[in-house]
Amino acid sequence: MARKKECIAMLLAGGQGSRLGILTQTIAKPAVPFGGKYRIIDFPLSNCVNSGIDTVGVLTQYQPLLLNDYIGDGRPWDLDRADGGVHILSPYQQIKGTEWYKGTANAIYQNINFIDRYDPEYVAVLSGDHIYKMDYAKMLAYHKEKDAACTIAALEVPWEEASRFGLMFVGGDGSITDFEEKPKDPRSNIASMGVYMFTWCKLREYLIADEQTPGSSNDFGKDVIPAMHKNNEKLYAYAFDSYWKDVGTIDSLWEANLDLLNPKSNIDLSDRSWTIYSNNTAQPPHYVSGTADVQNSIVSAGGMIEGKIEYSILFSNVTVEPGAVVNYSIIMPGAHIKAGAVVQYSIVAENAVIESGAVVGEDPENMGDDRFDNWGVSVVGPSVNIGEGVRVPPKSMVCEHMKGGSLKD
Amino acid sequence: MRANNVLGLIYSNGYDACLNELTALRTMGSVPFGGRYRLIDFVLSGMVNCGIPRIGIITKSNYNSLMDHVGNGRAWDLARKRDGLFLLPPFNFHNSGTDNNRIRSLIGTRSWLAASGQEYVVISDCNVLGNIDYEKILAAHEEKGADITVCYARGKMPALPELMAFDVSPEGCVEKITISPKTDEKQNYSLNIFVLRKSLLERLLHEAESHNYTSFERDILQQNSNHLEIYAYRPGEFCRTIDCLQTYYDVSMEILNPAYQRELFNPHRPVYTKVRDDVPVIYGLESAAKNALIADGCVIEGTVENCILFRGVRIGRGAVVKNAIIMQEAFIGDECCVNSVIIDKNVTIKPHKQLCGDMQYPFYIGKGLVI
Numbered sequence: 001m002a003r004k005k006e007c008i009a010m011l012l013a014g015g016q017g018s019r020l021g022i023l024t025q026t027i028a029k030p031a032v033p034f035g036g037k038y039r040i041i042d043f044p045l046s047n048c049v050n051s052g053i054d055t056v057g058v059l060t061q062y063q064p065l066l067l068n069d070y071i072g073d074g075r076p077w078d079l080d081r082a083d084g085g086v087h088i089l090s091p092y093q094q095i096k097g098t099e100w101y102k103g104t105a106n107a108i109y110q111n112i113n114f115i116d117r118y119d120p121e122y123v124a125v126l127s128g129d130h131i132y133k134m135d136y137a138k139m140l141a142y143h144k145e146k147d148a149a150c151t152i153a154a155l156e157v158p159w160e161e162a163s164r165f166g167l168m169f170v171g172g173d174g175s176i177t178d179f180e181e182k183p184k185d186p187r188s189n190i191a192s193m194g195v196y197m198f199t200w201c202k203l204r205e206y207l208i209a210d211e212q213t214p215g216s217s218n219d220f221g222k223d224v225i226p227a228m229h230k231n232n233e234k235l236y237a238y239a240f241d242s243y244w245k246d247v248g249t250i251d252s253l254w255e256a257n258l259d260l261l262n263p264k265s266n267i268d269l270s271d272r273s274w275t276i277y278s279n280n281t282a283q284p285p286h287y288v289s290g291t292a293d294v295q296n297s298i299v300s301a302g303g304m305i306e307g308k309i310e311y312s313i314l315f316s317n318v319t320v321e322p323g324a325v326v327n328y329s330i331i332m333p334g335a336h337i338k339a340g341a342v343v344q345y346s347i348v349a350e351n352a353v354i355e356s357g358a359v360v361g362e363d364p365e366n367m368g369d370d371r372f373d374n375w376g377v378s379v380v381g382p383s384v385n386i387g388e389g390v391r392v393p394p395k396s397m398v399c400e401h402m403k404g405g406s407l408k409d
Numbered sequence: 410m411r412a413n414n415v416l417g418l419i420y421s422n423g424y425d426a427c428l429n430e431l432t433a434l435r436t437m438g439s440v441p442f443g444g445r446y447r448l449i450d451f452v453l454s455g456m457v458n459c460g461i462p463r464i465g466i467i468t469k470s471n472y473n474s475l476m477d478h479v480g481n482g483r484a485w486d487l488a489r490k491r492d493g494l495f496l497l498p499p500f501n502f503h504n505s506g507t508d509n510n511r512i513r514s515l516i517g518t519r520s521w522l523a524a525s526g527q528e529y530v531v532i533s534d535c536n537v538l539g540n541i542d543y544e545k546i547l548a549a550h551e552e553k554g555a556d557i558t559v560c561y562a563r564g565k566m567p568a569l570p571e572l573m574a575f576d577v578s579p580e581g582c583v584e585k586i587t588i589s590p591k592t593d594e595k596q597n598y599s600l601n602i603f604v605l606r607k608s609l610l611e612r613l614l615h616e617a618e619s620h621n622y623t624s625f626e627r628d629i630l631q632q633n634s635n636h637l638e639i640y641a642y643r644p645g646e647f648c649r650t651i652d653c654l655q656t657y658y659d660v661s662m663e664i665l666n667p668a669y670q671r672e673l674f675n676p677h678r679p680v681y682t683k684v685r686d687d688v689p690v691i692y693g694l695e696s697a698a699k700n701a702l703i704a705d706g707c708v709i710e711g712t713v714e715n716c717i718l719f720r721g722v723r724i725g726r727g728a729v730v731k732n733a734i735i736m737q738e739a740f741i742g743d744e745c746c747v748n749s750v751i752i753d754k755n756v757t758i759k760p761h762k763q764l765c766g767d768m769q770y771p772f773y774i775g776k777g778l779v780i
Binding site: 037270286294298301313 | 444445679680684686687690691695699708717718
């Protein structure tokens with residue numbers, strides 16, 4: 001019998017993240033590498049422990065192998081607890097048959113038994129694909145103060161971007177008066193961050209009702225929250241004003257990584273009071289050779305750096321040979337950039353190899369007016385080999401080996 | 410010989426006095442090395458990588474830092490229900506335990522030895538740096554049918570007290586043991602890694618106790634060199650004996666050579682250590698790092714050449730740091746000029762300071778100092 005917990009967290013980590021293309025072909029989005037040594041899921045998991053939440057259910061569905069392996073027993077986040085800790089919750093067989101998680105709400109619905117074991121007062125429902133540092137304890141205090149049924153973390157976004165988000169209309173006391181899901185002409189710029197705090201007995205009721213509603217898509221944003229709103233449950237917005245980014249697209253993933261290099265971006269990972277933990281492997285310190293030139297970059301352990309690096313994030317065990325140039329790029333673990341290759345404005349996935357003389361991506365400055373239509377971040381997929389002298393144009397996504405000719409031609 | 414039939418015994422305090430600057434507040438085993446490691450990591454990882462399941466660390470004094478570092482052995486996969494990692498602090502009988510005496514400290518571990526199910530024992534110190542393949546040592550021991558296998562390297566005798574040199578026959582048999590020969594010629598000097606049957610070790614300890622022997626080298630090995638089959642094994646891997654601050658510095662500088670790094674950090678035999686959740690290294694604008702090993706958590710805004718930087722070191726704007734070993738959390742202020750120094754943990758060098766040693770006589774700055 002598990003002991004009663006005041007608040008537990010449910011982390012939605014089953015999404016495919018199809019907009020990340022080749023990067024999430026074999027791994028779930030929360031397992032995508034981020035920031036030199038992390039994976040995206042490190043952020044919500046570390047937020048949980050740092051906020052004093054020691055029981056976390058991680059809902060996995062799409063390509064869970066790496067994610068399961070990465071989370072393991074939760075040791076890196078101090079979540080290997082005898083009482084509580086991290087639990088991986090995958091869809092399972094039931095007497096009435098096997099069901100996949102049909103939507104975010106259904107995923108929680110299928111795990112009501114798990115939550116009931118801890119008999120919590122409150123349940124935090126979190127997304128596994130956002131980069132942010134947030135104290136859920138403060139949000140919980142606000143939730144209790146307002147005696148809310150549901151509190152939604154809210155962020156003010158620039159008006160021009162507002163139409164990409166689920167928007168909320170908030171009254172003077174913080175209560176939510178109305179919603180709008182990704183409207184063409186936004187009338188609000190208060191966006192939902194996909195971080196919810198629920199009073200469990202209320203949520204439980206609505207999950208069961210939602211399951212019995214024909215035609216429901218079993219989604220929090222589309223079904224459960226609107227139903228609560230319709231029934232005049234107390235919904236509040238919790239204002240958050242620090243760094244938050246949904247890394248659901250190639251561009252936003254690239255930007256969020258480079259944000260780490262921008263002192264104005266308000267995301268400092270070296271803050272000891274809010275450590276972001278990760279599952280580290282034993283890698284020696286990285287080595288910069290006599291030919292290396294590293295400027296304004298982040299470089300992780302185990303690497304061998306002999307080329308020129310600028311405005312880039314290099315993950316563990318990356319090799320950059322002499323004469324290679326890496327600019328404004330994200331180089332994921334184990335990638336190898338050979339002598340004389342150029343990688344710019346690109347994401348190079350795990351264990352990819354860029355052979356000598358290949359050029360990946362393009363600097364928008366060099367494209368003239370063409371850049372408005374044709375520039376974008378290039379992506380080289382995991383373990384893909386880009387042959388000698390090959391040019392990978394901007395905004396492309398390379399999923400298969402590209403054979404190069406000889407450099408002498 | 411299956412490695413799960415082998416015990417590891419590590420002396421964490423062996424030869425502390427030789428490196429007194431760095432061991433004033435710690436054991437030889439917990440001396441920081443190579444940017445993120447402690448010397449004991451190399452021995453522990455080597456034993457673990459070959460499959461030795463039960464390892465005891467013999468401690469004598471100042472072992473706070475060591476206990477903090479190894480904890481329950483998790484980082485080496487030694488936090489186990491069965492076997493795993495054991496700290497063996499001095500056992501206070503016969504008024505013994507705290508002097509630097511291999512025999513007495515071994516006698517102190519006798520009940521731990523007796524409780525171990527393994528048939529063989531590998532004994533090692535911490536001051537030999539290398540990624541040694543213990544599997545090969547065990548295989549050699551078995552192949553030769555040796556009673557005792559001793560590991561050696563060839564070169565000038567390191568300046569360690571009571572260090573053995575071996576005359577080795579072409580078959581690898583130890584023909585003669587001399588102790589600390591006074592010569593500048595190359596010798597086959599001991600790496601103080603021994604393999605023997607547990608039962609033989611127990612018998613030798615028993616004899617030593619009844620005869621009140623004090624020297625493992627003289628009274629046990631040298632005296633028995635005619636009665637026992639003692640074989641010598643020379644590891645092929647990169648390994649260096651650290652016998653003073655200068656060799657500590659030299660060996661550190663040596664691993665700036667990528668060829669030695671590949672040997673020491675062989676991915677097939679990884680070196681494990683306690684994990685700290687540091688962010689990766691941040692290089693600022695106008696940083697210039699050349700020929701350096703830089704651990705996670707560092708922030709580099711100045712110039713760094715021929716250096717080893719441990720975790721969490723900060724190099725200020727315009728600072729120039731050359732030929733230096735800078736340990737965890739040290740802070741080098743803006744416009745400082747630092748050359749040929751060893752800076753211990755948590756040292757702060759305020760801006761505009763000039764500190765200079767020589768590569769043949771590096772300047773040491775003690776833990777926690779503010780300059």
